Amino acid sequence: MKYYIIAGEASGDLHGSNLMKALLEKDANAEFRFWGGDLMQNVGGTLVKHYRDLAFMGFIEVVMNLRTITKNLSFCKQDIEAYNPDCIIFIDYPGFNLRIAKWAKPKGYKTHYYISPQIWAWKENRIHDIKRDVDSMYVILPFEKDFYQNKHNFPVNFVGHPLIDAIADRKQIDEDTFRQEYNLNEKPIIALLPGSRKQEIKKMLSIMLSIIDDFPDYQFVIAGAPSQDYSxxxxxxxxxxxxxxxxxxxxxxxxxxxxxxxxGTATLETALFKVPEVVCYKGSWLSYQIGKRLVKHIKYISLVNLIMDEEVVTELIQNDFNSKRLKIELNKILNDYERTKFFISYYELEQKLGGKGASNNVANLILKALN
Structure with a gap:
């Protein structure tokens, strides 16, 4: 089979690569052409566009890059027609992928969507496009199946969360060796995950790093994104x-x-590693004002709290994300009693997400539909 896969972000690259591996195990003749990143490229096939050239954050940034986005849409359609795949697999990235699906479905291409757009949070009217343009939807959050099937009468498949597989299958490391390799001392580590795009990294790190002198007994380590260079x-x-x-x-x-x-996805990844966290977000004023008016009916921004339907992790959003509040909340999660509460909640979270096998489940369902 020939598969055309479109992933436009780092998380999509990870989940796309694992899906490709699962498809190869079941389809020895699988051929891939894809939009994604290094992880997908390492599996094999042809990388058409790297996600680092596709990701634009916020309403203002999207408007400023409309010409580039339009060119990419046009090129993608031409590339699909030239490749003529047996199916197209969309991975998240809804602003782009739903436009391609709208074009592809009338042309007879089989359309499979892995990792649903978060229409339960905003743009719920996209359900009409999904019903019209998507043959099969594979969801990874437990409440999404009820949302689609009971609220909108659109059958979907809950396949479990692919992060369970990604974390369980990773190569284990020795902590002492890790510290030596990256010149880290013996102090406990506080990880800083500021995002993957330059605009958000600048905003997040300026505040995250403002409190480090208040925690001399810890060392802070920035997690660099694969899409950005050390420079x-x-x-x-x-x-x-x-x-x-x-x-x-x-x-x-x-x-x-x-x-x-x-x-973002990193909040869930952190929870699955059982690491107490403070969730942070700060966008441009205009983007935030627009977003606040569009996202009216959800109580939380982090996946951890959304899945648990309660405030497990503290969310510091926009003006609440400041040095004073961040210092207070970080002190809280370093407290032994608070940390125990985190571990209990994180265990419950993992149970809700289901066991291993998301990529394998999706691969089986796609091949069943194609055959």
Whole structure:
């Protein structure tokens, strides 16, 4: 079979690579052409566009890059027609992928969507496009199946969360060796996960790093995103109590005592490593004002709290994300009693997400539909 896969972000690259591996195990003749990143490229096939050239954050940034986005859409359609795949697999990235699905379905291409757009949070009217343009939807959050099937009468498959597999299958590391390799001392580690795009990294790190002198008994380690070079992060590393590692976030979390995390998939990854965290978010004023008016009916921004339907982790959003509040909340999660509460909640969270096998489940369902 010939598969055309579109993933536009780092998380999509991870989940896309694992899905490709699962498809190869079941389809020895599988051929891949894809938009994604290094992890997908390492599996094999042809990388058409790297996600680092596709990701634009916030309403203003999208508007400023509309010409590039339009060109990418046009090129993608031409590339699909030239490749003529047996199916197209969309991985998250809804602003782009739903437009391609709208074009692809009338042309007879089989459309499979892995990792649903978060229409339960905003743009719920996208359900009409999904019903029209998507043959099969594979959801990874337990409440999404009820949302689609009971509220919108659209059958979907809950396949479990792919992060369970990604974390369980990773190569284990020795903490002493890790510290030596990256010149880390014996102090407990507080991981800083500031996001993956330059705009958000600048906003997040400026506040995250403002409190390091208040925690002299800890060392802070920035988790560099695979889409950014060290030269970009160098400007932020001006304190001897701050270190940097690149593209090994899972290894860093596995040896961390606590974490300050930009909202997104990283909040769930941190929880699955059982690391107490403070969730942070700060966007441009205009983007935040627009977003606040569009996202009206959800109580939380972090996946941890959304899945648990309660405030397990503290969320510092926009003006609440400041040095004073961050210092207070970090002190809280370093308290032994509070940490025990985290571990209990994180265990319950993992049970809700289901066991291993998301990529394998999706691969089986896609091949069943194609055959």
């Amino acid at each position: 970009f992060y160098k400007q932020f590393i001006t304190n001897p109590n701050v270190n940097f590692v690149s593209n090994i976030t899972y290894d860093l979390l596995s040896v961390s005592t606590a974490a300050l995390v930009t909202s």
